[in-house]
Amino acid sequence: MGKSCAPAPTNKKEYISDLGKILVNENGKKKYYKPEEVRKAHRKSKWYDGLNFSCWGMSTFSSHSDFDKYHEETGEICDYGEMKTEMLSGLSVSSTADWTEIPDIDIDASWLDFGDVFDGLLEGIGEFIGGIFDGI
Template identity: 40%
Template sequence: MTDLAMSPAEQKSHGKKVGEILVRDYGKKKYYSCAHIKKASLEVKQGFDWHSWAMSLFASPSGFSSYHDSIGEDFDYSEMKSEMTAAMTNGASKKWFDASMSWLDWPNVDLQTVFDFYD
């Protein structure tokens, strides 16, 4: 199954839920493995194959590329991450977005307001 388009509200909801699972199961990390992200995304059970969207938010650029190369899919990491980051920050990231930046390094964002689980 290929990843389906997501609305910004769905992106934000999925990103929050997957992030909560990742932090709960693996602790706070700049980047997570694609296997861990896919597992967390599937645990959310939204009925759609949205793990690539979550990977764009929580995987490293090289991890994202390696995973998608290995399964023969060609997704644009920067484009997907830009969309996910904009959804997560209600558009605030458009001023500072950098595709190589970890979610933990987002500037000018109180992560507690984005991720309810962040302490």
């Protein structure tokens, strides 16, 4: 029987922003990052204090298939859609009323692919949100 992933970071928006900056600086802009790239970025971040919740970053920055393959290999039981939904909901739980006030993290926001999260109901919204971030 597999083990569950660690609890999610408390400040999801800040975690996504910090991890995104490290990923871009270390690996360049990509649509998706490999789980190992996300793990390395997590270890380099201020969030690494012995608690490894990098799979929450993987749910945001890795492809669904890479996420599933990684968790199959590690034996961890994690749900990509649920975790990605929780992480991205952390972006909307913000005191920032205007998208233009969100700090520029200089990343390709195409990873905001909500199709996996909502089983295609909101297909294309990731590109829309990506366009907003690209315009900041």
